[in-house]
Amino acid sequence: MHIPQRILLGPGPSDVPARVLSALAAPTLGHLDPAYLKIMDHTRQMLREVFRTKNELTMAISGTGSAGMEACVANLIEPGDEMIVCVNGVFGGRMRDVAQRCGATVHSVEVEWGQSVDPQKVADALKQHPKTKVVGVVHAETSTGALSNVEEISKVVHAAGALILVDAVTSLGGMDLRIDDWKIDACYSGTQKCLSCPPGLSPVTISADAVKKMDQRKTKCQSWYLDFSMLRQYWGEDRVYHHTAPVNMTYGLHAALAIVLEEGLDNRIARHVKNHQALRAGLEAIGLKFVPKNSLTTLNLVSVPDGANDAQIRKALLERFGIEIGAGLGPFKGKAWRIGLMGYASSQRNVLMILAALETLLGKSGALAPAEKVYASK
């Protein structure tokens, strides 16, 4: 097995720092060993800090971000429940699919790809469907680069007496996200994006109100593996065996969260802003354009310039420079690149490297100086 060393600047996974990789290599403990339970508890506490919440029910689901999505929907929804899902890209579409499979009657708030979800549209949908139990929305749509104002959407949802479910896979640990201040009832993320841990766990947090709703279910959660009522008993004080925890992944997440908290959430968010601005300055200097509504700092949607071959450039980036970036999806297929600057990978070094590589491959020059000017400014 030969594993090349890459620079992961795509939509995920993102680069993992050595400290997290070495944590993964520590000796495997039994999943009920007191030493492991201590690591779990500490991981849980750090997750609360990173989510900015006091929610008791905060844990890491075994599986990638999609498992967190499925877990939240499956536990919140009973067959026949009404759910509104905001769809402004791939992941909103996926949440709708999951909700339908869980037996929900789903009403979609359709938003043009690339646009943010307008809270007014959510309010209108809630007026039309007053029995809605849950509204699902993607905070940072990785397929389009659009950030939605989940704080405002949350107000609208609560005014209608529903619960709000937020996908924070590409925002947790990279962009401002406040579970308690914004009154978000259920939120899931992934380890492999801005937390800079390999793919494999999905942090989730659930409000007391949402837990109460789950406790009032008439039917069992249709997923045995993802049933919060059982997972809670393992993550809580009872420590009831449900499934064997991915022990070493927990070590990795523990190390990744410690790194986030040592840097400080605000510093980390500011770092993502700065690197995004430098990338933008450099790309724009050589004539590349961001997709107009790009509002994420963790993921940059950049139009493929006229005359450039999308696939060839991505291939050359990978083969010659060891840099991975992402292709466009849906209406952006072949038209845009997705350049991730997530977590550990959001660095001055990586910004200058991708700029140098792109200007070389596109036969341009002059991208680096404007980026370095951004770093030189306060």
Ligand SMILES: *Cc1c(COP(=O)(O)O)cnc(C)c1O
């Ligand atoms: C990546 C991503 C997911 C899915 O996460 P996986 O780790 O690939 O399962 C869900 N939502 C968003 C917004 C994402 O970016």
